[in-house]
Amino acid sequence: MTLPVALSGTDVIGQAKTGTGKTLGFGLPLLERVTVPADVEAGRATPEQLTDAPQALVVVPTRELCTQVTNDLLTAGKVRNVRVLAIYGGRAYEPQVEALKKGVDIIVGTPGRLLDLAGQKKLDLSHIRSLVLDEADEMLDLGFLPDVERIMNYLPPKRQTMLFSATMPGAVIGLARRYMTQPTHIRAVSEDGEGATVANTTQHVFRAHNMDKPELVSRILQAEGRGLAMIFCRTKRTAADIAEQLEKRGFASGAVHGDLGQGAREQALRAFRNGKVDVLVCTDVAARGIDVEGVTHVINYQTPEDEKTFLHRVGRTGRAGKKGIAVTLVDWDDIPRWQLINKALQLEFHDPVETYSTSPHLYELMNIPAGTKGILPRAERTRAGLDAENVEDLGETGGRGGRGGRDGGRDSRDGGRDGGRDGGRGSRDGGRDRDGGRDG
Incomplete structure (x- = not known):
């Protein structure tokens, strides 16, 4: 629906469920x-129209989404040899500046680092x-609106x-x-009607006790036919803790949150993408737009803040026509929020069923083999694990001890005030990460 309108150069507002492309x-x-050299060779453009300055800009709220959109565009632009560059905080400036000097056609970036480089006349x-503007509602939630408006002041007034x-807040x-x-406002509604979540995601909601949750999750992770699983927590501390507990129980797990x-x-x-790890524990920083093939289960370890966050978390499974299972564990004190x-x-889980790791209905609904315990049997520990994946040296800025760039944390929803105490006052960059509040 978008392609013919966007290709004609008209302004577009696109609204669709998460996971629909x-x-x-x-x-x-x-x-x-x-305009790329291929156009000149084919006679569609003159050599004078070629430029090394970027011709298109995509602004995204989180670093994870930034790298993903960049990779998608690189894949799709291979034949035309389009140069795409990701610009985001938390990594060294020099490689980004070098790449800009060499010439770029499309830039995908987070607001803080884009403003930094534009302000220094490097971009x-x-x-x-x-x-x-991708995931525009999320940019507002993160307080990026003033930054986005400042970026717009750098752009030519005549543009698409x-x-x-x-979602479309006011x-x-x-x-x-x-x-x-x-x-042109394009709103895509799927055949399964107005349902907010994708129809091929099966929902389960259980009332669970906090002390029993690690055991309960460990059993759900041994359900038959489980592929990759994502577990969402509200706070960074919980995410780190659960990832560690699952590792001790024999699961190949990794974590993504703002303290890392x-x-x-x-x-x-x-x-996680390469399959060395099959359980990813994360805060909501990874709930927007992250697209990994083969995610069969999403578990809300803690009830999300609101329905929008719930939709984005659950939207990590059941993507592009595949089936998925979403499990939400609701603590007693989270019942009103749920x-x-x-x-x-308009779901039908007003009063979630009280559920424990030993409840027969859990085994039945989740397709867990009888006799499964909360520790993964040694014979099934076949994944290489997190340590098998190398850590890249990104020349990281900000965060621990460094005084780095402006945007290290503002673009990740969940970091807490971690710019302050450990980033040194000079970095405006650990900051406004949203879910740290409680534990940051």
Whole structure:
């Protein structure tokens, strides 16, 4: 639905469920509309129209999403030889500046690092013909709106602007009114009607006791036919703790949260994609747009903040037409919060069933073999594990002890105030990571 409108150069507001292919909805028109040497050879453009300055800009809220969108665009742009560069905080400036000097066609970046490089005149945004704001609602949640507006001031007034978002709060619509000209609003609704989650994801909601959750999760992870699994926690401390507990129980697990350096976050995601690790424990930083093939189970270890977060977490499975299973564990004191989410999404789990790791209905619903205990038998420990995946040296900025760049943490939802105490006052960069509040 997006392609014909976007290819004609019209402004677009795209709205669709998570997991329905928004990246290529804006990616293909960008790749098609940049001028590259192949166009000159084919006679579609003159040599004067070629430039080494970026011609398209995609702004994303998190670093994980930044690398993923970049890889998707590189894959799709291979034939036309389109140069795509990821620009985000938490890693060294020099390689990014070098790549910009060599010439780039499309830039995918997080707001803080983009502003840093544009402010230092290392990034020339005066040739941008197309701007995409991906996951615009999330940028608002993270307080990125002023940064996004400042980036827009660097861009030529005459350009195509595309805005993609799963939900459309008022502020996003306000942004669209200010910066877009007669945009076409495309809202994709699937055949399964207006359901907020994808229909081929089976939902299970259990009332579980906090002390029993690690045991319960360990048994669910031994369900028959389980592929990769993602476990979502609200706080960084819980995520780190659960990843460690699961490892002790014999599972190949990794973690992604704001207290980890960028290298460690990327190592865990890579190991998960490559299948060296089959359980990824994360905070909501990984709930937006992360697309890994073969995720069969999503477990909400802690009830999410709100229904939007719930949709994004659950949307990591059941993608692109595959089936998925989503399990939500609701603590006693989280029942009121869960009931609000349940009502907002019109689900039928108002009073979740009280469930323990030994409950017969758990084994039956989740397809867990009888007699399964909370420790993975040695014979089944076949994955290489997190240590088999190398950690890249990214020349990390900010965070521990460094005074680095502006954007290390603002673009990851879950870091807590970790810029303050351990990043040194000079880095505005550990900061506004959202779920640290409690434990940061």
